[in-house]
Amino acid sequence: MSAPKTIPKDAQVMIQILKDMGITEYEPRVINQMLEFTYRYVTTIIEDAKIYATHAKKSNVDADDIKLAIQCRMDQSFTSPPPRDFLMEVARQKNQTPLPLIKPYSGPRLPPDRYCLTAPNYRLKSIQKKVSSSASRISVPRLSVGAVSSRPTTPTLGTPSVQSVTSKVSAPVSLSGQRFTVQIPPPSQTTTTKTATPPTPAVSNVLINPSLISSKNILITTNMVSQSSGGESLKRKHEEDDDYDTL
């Protein structure tokens, strides 16, 4: 590999600029940073100027366009702090109000809550069994299937492996903790099955807690695999859109 013996002209210009401004010590990466900045700045200005020129229905970009482009960029990116008389005026007004008295024994002295960063930025979702009229979009608590060979406790992303063989389930089911299967009626709007799911509705990894199940009617519902986004079918089905409270 042959490294260039001479530094490119642009870099030499940068070195000269640094020398003129009296900067003698600098890391070598500074030259690259300056070159990058220059290139980005110039291309941004010229692109803006082209836009202004076409807006003014001119065929060529001329100096006025460039000036306008520079001015707009300056106001946007390279702003400068407010002028001194403005600051003095603001300061004068601010300094006239006396210092507020301090309330005693008020715990941690913080601004009102809306100005603090102490509010939670998440919301806990409540898990509920929802009965839905349509066969689609149903939420399910996590049900565990006994004796499933590979039974991850957390939902995994991946192709939906049909772990439980689907078969019909009649209403009363006598459970002895053995494997049993659940058939989920296919939803009406299963149009796009993005993954290679078999036409029979594949069951997600449902975990059934035997204690929840009485011998009586069990209402087992589960979301459709295919309804969730294709690949992530084993994601927790709870997080569908209807789980978010409508605001």
Next chain:
Amino acid sequence: MAAVQGGQVDAVEEKDIKTEPSGDGFGNNNANEGRMVSTSPGASAPAGSNKTAAGAPEDQQTLLAVLQFLKKNNLTESVEILRREAGLPENSLDPNGADSTGAGAGGTTGCVDLEGGDASSLLSRVTVSSSAGAQAPTKAVAEDQPDVNVVLSAYSQQGDPALYEVYYSSLKKFIESVLDCHRAELSQVFYPLFVHMYLELVYNNHESEAKSFFEKFSGDQECYYEDDLRVLSSLTKKEHMRGNETLLDFRTSKFVLRISRDSYQLLKRHLQERQNNQIWNIIQEHLYIDIFDGMPRSKSQIDAMSGSLAGEAKREANKAKVYYGLLKEPEIELPLDDEDEEAENEEGKPKKKKPKKDSMGSKSKKQDPNAPSQSRIPLPELKDSDKLDKIMYMKESTKKIRLGPDTLPSICFYSFLNAYQGLTAVDFTDDSSLIAGGFADSTVRVWSVTPKKLRKVKSAADLNLIDKESDDVLERIMDEKTASESKILYGHSGPVYGISFSPDRNYLLSSSEDGTVRLWSLQTYTCLVGYKGHNYPVWDTQFSPHGYYFVSGGHDRVARLWATDHYQPLRIFSGHLADVTCTRFHPNSNYVATGSSDRTIRLWDVLNGNCVRIFTGHKGPIHALAFSPNGKFLASGATDGRVLLWDIGHGLMVGELKGHTDTIYSLRFSRDGEILASGSMDNTARLWDATKAFDDLETDDFTAATGHVHLQDNSQELLLGTYMTKSTPVIHLHFTRRNLLLAAGSYNA
């Protein structure tokens, strides 16, 4: 007319000389007015005669200017109406027709101002920018940006640009020919004159003349102005001037020179006897000559005090009374057995149990005359935990080592490894139990210095379960599972430049390049508040010694005082010409010192936001400030490698410590103020004898009145020791309560 100290008397005296067209000699006390009309020489005499020494306000001048403008544009009807309404006499306009440029444009800006209806600040700016020789089109543009153009129009066409060099060199020749004693003082004029003339040429688009002017005379200036001149050399067009706030401020503020009366008379006489008074006009406009009676100063004295971007400080700027004394400490009784907290009370009345009374404050009950009253500014009262802290403090101070030239402190250095030059700020808690570092990758890291680990408070669910009545409840609220040596705080979006622990060790402040100051809780290690106000990098922040208040200073040239429970600042300290790089509280929390890139240090009063002291003398941006523990003195360090010592009460420089060869980033006095430690980029920490430096000060009336400094060159005697590190700049120093010196820096391989 340069603003002459002496006011009324001088004004009257000047009036007699007013036959000269120099624009001098108006019976105006108000310097603004004098200047306003001065550069329209034709208008000077009659206008001057109309203005009595009773002090005609600036409005009068502006009205006249407006009249002139209207007349110039042949708006005769408006002229009549305005004259009638304003009640101006007829003859005030007569000679004005002759002079078009000065008065007309002055009228332009005045007109703009009236139309805009701006605040009086703009009005004063208008009157300041008297020689507004800008062309008529500036009116339209000025309406869009009244500030910038009014200010920019401060430079008029004073004369033929080619002659600037001639003027300057003739002045140079004159000054070189005066007596030695006056020469040093008059040479002060060179720098501001040079800069203003150069900027005038640039503003009026005489690029080639500006360049040749610069090349010819920039080498003559003092060496400590080298950085400024380099910046100027890159400024060749008018557009470059826009947006550079420091330059704008430089042009509008007056450069202060302190010259003795004799020297001043010499200069004035010389300039007035010439026909082309361009230099005299510039001096009148842009320089403020603070005249004092007495011996002219020597070159070394002048060099010690000059160097800042605004010249020196006017005498009256340093005359306000400053309460530099310390607040009285509340007397807390040290109980014989520590658990008995009821034995404390504020007044220190002896209790029946006769616990040992240990008052930290002054023994006398009389108020120190130099100390502010307790209620001057509202301060938070002490909580029980604070009282416990104070008791610990008193106990530790009894074990303090007394330092002196013979007993130097041991220095313990904390090196930050693998920081890759990203360590930008460090702070220790007062009891030296925690150390925090602010980094260029926008993180803040907190370490425990003692073997005790850092723990977070338990979650709310767990807190419900603990026994609240138990003795060690404060230990039980901590979650053992989160114990670790260090904690990282994420939140800023830019390098963290300032960091400060609160005195009660509950909070940590950090200021960053993203323009915010963040308050972190040291119990949950989360961010509580982000204080937005500076929209530009905030270079430094500090909690007040009593907690609750904190100050921050940044690129927008102001320092702000905040309270933790207000989302907006309480005070804005505005006045610096360039970035505020360092902010420190006085030990009594009533004053804030700010050091800036304009090479001055200002002391601000928290109560009303006024600037009570201006200290000039540094030749580079100031990066370190430290108050002495007794509150009387201030030490400052800058990029020029010198430490300067200031007497706050008198407002004078009292010492100069030379020795460092690179920027000084940290200064700290020992706990009793006997030793001053300084740390610098030259990888050394030095110890100086502070008691000796502040001893036998000559602060007699003469010195205080004139501000003459007689600095002894005793840096070598005061230097007690130089301690070198292995390529680690010392960026923070801290004396523990027992007077052990801790230092911190990041190791540069």
